[in-house]
Amino acid sequence: MSHDFLLWKLLRTNISPVQLIGFGLANLVGLTIVILAIQFYRDVQPVFSDDESFIRKDYLVVTRSVTGAGAMMGGSSEFADSAIADIEAQPWCRKVGRFASSEFAIYATVGLGESGRAMHSQFFFETIPTDFIDVADADWTFDPSRPELPVIVARDYLSLYNFGFAATQGLPRISEGQVGMIPLQFTFSGNGLTETMPGRIVGFSSRLNTVIVPEEFMRWANERYGSGNQRQPMRLIVEVNSPGDVKIDQYMADHHYEVAGDKAQSSKASYFLTVITSIVIVVGVVISLLAFFVLMLSIFLLLQKNTQRLRDLLLLGYSPAQVSRPYVLLVLAVGAAVLVLAVGGLVLARRAYLPMIEAFQLPQASLWAAIGVGTAIMALITAGNIIAIRRKVAALWLQ
């Protein structure tokens, strides 16, 4: 029987289980809200962020509207030089790049190993100026003496393969990470030449709904296989100051241009996700703070009721720290229990919502950020209460 046990036997008098449970529940709710919001944000955020590191941010892909009448009358969907110059002159425009197309026949073969199963397709390439692409230099170049062609393809193509083709043909599904290992071959023909070259997919884009190759290659290949007539671009890539600017929408509508890609929508959605998450986190923190005060008041009441016992213990020679210990341990135990339960709640809630977002094929965010924040909040609350207890007991020294 240590004196800790005797102290506990003496000082547990007047502890109110109802108040402790009340604090525990309130704090549990607050803490769970905070860490769940953080985790949900981390899990879902990639849907909106489209972190395509190889394409610069703040750009728009612009095409001319193809109306039924225009197409029938043979109206051009190409951009004239004057139209491009006009866009370049707009205050919100930083830079305009032209999409250039391949002017020769391309045949692609995607082979899946030695099994001999392969997919063949006619193909096309486009290119945009290298300034708009952020792949490390070594990856995004083409050298005719060592031909291997890097390409960026639309993410939709992978989905098409995975969900459409692979699923029905009994072929394996491929993740984005595995794509670089797929043997890819391109056959080019034109000007009486037919040549084959290996290729490699270096990235996916959900905004560029096309196949992009380096400019160097396009120049070299068009010269080698192409007819030599330069065509005007049908699509432009425009770097803008702020993609949400209403003046851009206005300009595009006035000139019957269409903006491809969902950059503006996505950035709005992402913004609202951030706002909503922040509101939820603030609510959770407020609940946690209220819980903190509930516990503090409860402990003050307890210390008040046990004042005489605490003073008598101090007279026996116990130090304020020793006398505080049972209450400090109580606060630590309750705090640890709340933290464990909140993390448990987080794991359960996450299990419930993860299947809903699985279809987006997002990378799994780790739990550590949420757990870290939860632990930090709990540590702060516990430290605050421990300091309050120490001060309150120290104030009992003189009688």
Add this chain to the structure above:
Amino acid sequence: MHTIELINALPAVFAGREPVPSQVWQCPLKLQRGKRYLIVAESGTGKSSMCSYIYGYRRDYSGTIAFDGTDIATLGVPQWCQVRQTAIAYLPQEMRLFGELTALENVQLKNRLTAHKTDDEILDLFARLGIADKVLTPVARLSIGQQQRVAIIRTLCQRTDFFLLDEPVSHLDQANNSIVAGLFAAEAHRQGAAIVVTSVGNHLNLDYDEQLKM
């Protein structure tokens, strides 16, 4: 600790009153280790106040109180804890036992802190004071005289230089008075400690070196 000195000490509530002749207040008083003092007081003359000043839980006095020449107003909490565990063994008049703990637990609450006596020695003290059968009884259910004996045993459970006993036998008969006196005398002799006893009438039966009027 060798000396406790009161130099012109006076409880704050006595300030401004007509000075009453006293051998404690407003005069130099030096208590020395190893000696026995009886402070005889009438009720309301500040006997318990003096004890609380010396034991460091009240400071409403003027003048100076010093341990070995050090003003006790300069002592911090850790030093006071040290004093209470090893230098002054205090028996408050109101005893300050914990009613919900048993007699033995009350004593152990002190002895676990000081590790001064063995369990057998404690049980022997209970036996010598005639309350061996009350060891496991909650203190709240003991008579006031039994409670006083539990408090006395608790006071004996520490290393000390001064026993400071505020009316230690106010609720005891003569037979128990003598037993208690014998216990304190033996413990003080063993440790070379002083015994300072206050009394309003029922003195602890000891031979005193000095008798002071408060």
